Amino acid sequence: MCHVGRPRSAVPDRECYPTFNLMRKIVIFCLGLSWISSLGLAQEQAVPSIRILPKDVVQDSVKQLRMTTNQFTVRWTYTEAGAKKMLAFWKAHDGH
Numbered sequence: 001m002c003h004v005g006r007p008r009s010a011v012p013d014r015e016c017y018p019t020f021n022l023m024r025k026i027v028i029f030c031l032g033l034s035w036i037s038s039l040g041l042a043q044e045q046a047v048p049s050i051r052i053l054p055k056d057v058v059q060d061s062v063k064q065l066r067m068t069t070n071q072f073t074v075r076w077t078y079t080e081a082g083a084k085k086m087l088a089f090w091k092a093h094d095g096h
Contacts, residue, residue: 048089048092048093050085050086050089052082053082055079055081055082056078056079056081056082056085056086057076057077057078057079057082058076058077058078058079061075061076061077062074062075062076063075063076
C-alpha cells in the first residue's frame with residue numbers, strides 16, 4: 001500500500017501505480033500475441049522455381065536492354081528442348 005509521509009525509496013511500490021500493472025499486462029499480452037502470430041508466418045513456403053541452363057537457350061539470341069540506371073531487361077529464345085521444359089513447368093505451376 002501507498003503510505004503518505006513514508007520516505008520514498010529508489011524502487012517504487014507497484015501498488016502505488018495501478019497503471020503500471022495494466023501497462024505491463026498489455027505489453028506482455030502484445031508480445032505473446034506477436035510471438036504466436038510469427039510462428040504461423042515463419043513457416044517455409046515453397047516458391048516454384050526453375051533453373052535455365054545454357055543448353056536451354058539459343059546463345060546468339062541473348063540480348064540485354066537497359067531501362068534506367070539500375071534496371072535492365074534480358075531477352076532470349078529457347079531451344080526446342082528448353083521450350084518444352086518451360087511449357088511443362090508453366091503447366092505444372094499454373095495459378096501459383
